[in-house]
Amino acid sequence: MSVLEIRDVTKAFGATKAVDSFNLTVGDGELVCLLGPSGSGKSTLLRMIGGFETPTSGHVAIDGEDVTRVPPEKRPTGMVFQSHALWTHMNVFKNLAFGLKLRRLPEAEIKRRVEAVLELVGLAGYGHRATNQLSGGQQQRVALARSLVLEPKILLLDEPFASLDQHLRERLREEVRDIQQRLKITTLFVTHGQDEALALADRIVVMRDGRTEQAAAPDVVYREPATPFVAGFIGTMNLVEGAVANGTFTHSGFTVPLPVGDGTATLAVRPEALEIVAVNGGGMAKIHRVTDYGTHAIVDIELPDGTRLKSMTSEARDWSHGQPIDLKPRAFAAYRDNAAIHRSN
Amino acid sequence: MSLTPASDIVGKKPGRGLTGLLLVAIPVLLVCWMVIWPIISAIGRTLWLPNDGGTGRSFSVETYKFFFSDQYSLNNLYVTLWTTGVCAVLLVLICLPIALYLRFAKGRLAAYVQGLAIFPMFVPSIILSYAIIRVLGPNGTVDLLLNSVGLPHIRSPYLTPWGPVIGLVWDNIPLTVLILISGLGAVSNQSIEAARDVGAGRFAVLWHIILPRISNSILVAVSFTVLGIFSSFTLPYVLGPAAPEMMGPFMQRTFRDLNDPTNAITQAVIAFAFCIVFGLFYVRSVAKNRAR
Structure with a gap:
């Protein structure tokens, strides 16, 4: 059953459309990541779901009820902001109890619920602390708890870990996933970090210029990107523009058999799927640089026209600068007119 | 083995403390010369009065006794306190909505409102006084307009x-308005949105989120206005009643018309005593902010 339905939503700021004819349906208990670069409209979309922006056109429905014009205080959503947005004149307990007090719950019930949610986010006993006595990670947990304590139908997270360091971000990401699964709460998570989206989401919606580029499960988005933009945005991808003639893709000496009609095409190959073969002379390309990461090595390859490609290899072989090589993509996709025309796995 | 004290390692560059002291020396000396000394001198001159015979001075609280037993002086003090209190309340009530509007509104209208709100700063008190007389005084613009429609x-x-x-x-x-806007600048949009998100309506946001966060600014604004209004002269002198009068005109009249500097200084010391209470509020608020 769908909890959230976004139908044909557009948000324009003057002549600029931040969100453009956007459609999305989110099921009960689903965790959807809105992923895209800065300015792709993901935060604006989240703010429209939360009620902080009103769509220029289109509808937002929660549990079948149209909430397009309903103010945030009357929506069954809970938002966690990037900057935590804790109220510094209140201690942790008062921050969490504020929403419950507005709902005129009995004191004992407020105390019980606040303590339970503090326990849930791993901050039991922190109720009396001032918010400025907490670390960045603890503040973000309080912000999460503040939303969870009201038991919203939809939890909205707007790049909540952007201000935290990498280590903390990874830990909190796992905790959020655990909590979300335990509570089975429908969640929308805005991020521009592909790792975060791949690690967290049941479904990723890749956005660009206010529109959906692809909406699919993380592994599908990673393995079968629908457009060259998604291919380039998720993970590392070699994207090469070239010409197809007689079933062969060619770009500056780099050739790949491609059984599609003649014309131009964009070839997309993951570094881990680009095999390097040593040759004695000639070759399609040359080694430019090898970076050893211990568990694997990244080889930078230079085509004759200066185009750079990356290959990931686990072989402990010594590639040297200028060494001639041939390239064999084990798996690749080809795009034409912003759509996939061939996949080879 | 002995350890080198951390302070020695971190090192104080010689002369740095002295440079800092020199930087503040001139303003501190000016404050001492032009503020602190006149205060001490004024208090001294009202407590050590010339003896009857004209020879020497002796300690006496006679001028203070006179002030607090003289109904006219007390009425003047009362009207000053009343004016200050009413002005402070009205200013908060008028300026808070303006500041809130300017903080959250965008666009050209907000810019015009801001210009209009700041405009009185550029109008000298004497011009303002005569403008008020011309508009609200007997046979002023308002009277003429009312008269023209038969009211x-x-x-x-x-x-x-x-x-x-x-x-x-x-x-x-x-x-x-400027002090309140600066206070409101510290209230982030996201903290307000977070409050609305948990169910707070506009009034609840104002009462529970905005006002507690700007209470310090309100205190500073009230302290500033109280300090200015308590000792104001031109506006009460031109617009106010002859009796009772505010402390500013009262001091001037006592000093010049009655040629009684001792009682004028006593009035000044009493006015200062009231002002210093609000001054201390201000200093405490600044210190509290600094300590955060």
């Missing part, structure tokens, strides 16, 4: 305690 004269606030109140409130709007 009776207004009860003009000119030469009543409300005259200085209107002038002082108008005169102090810019400073109060």
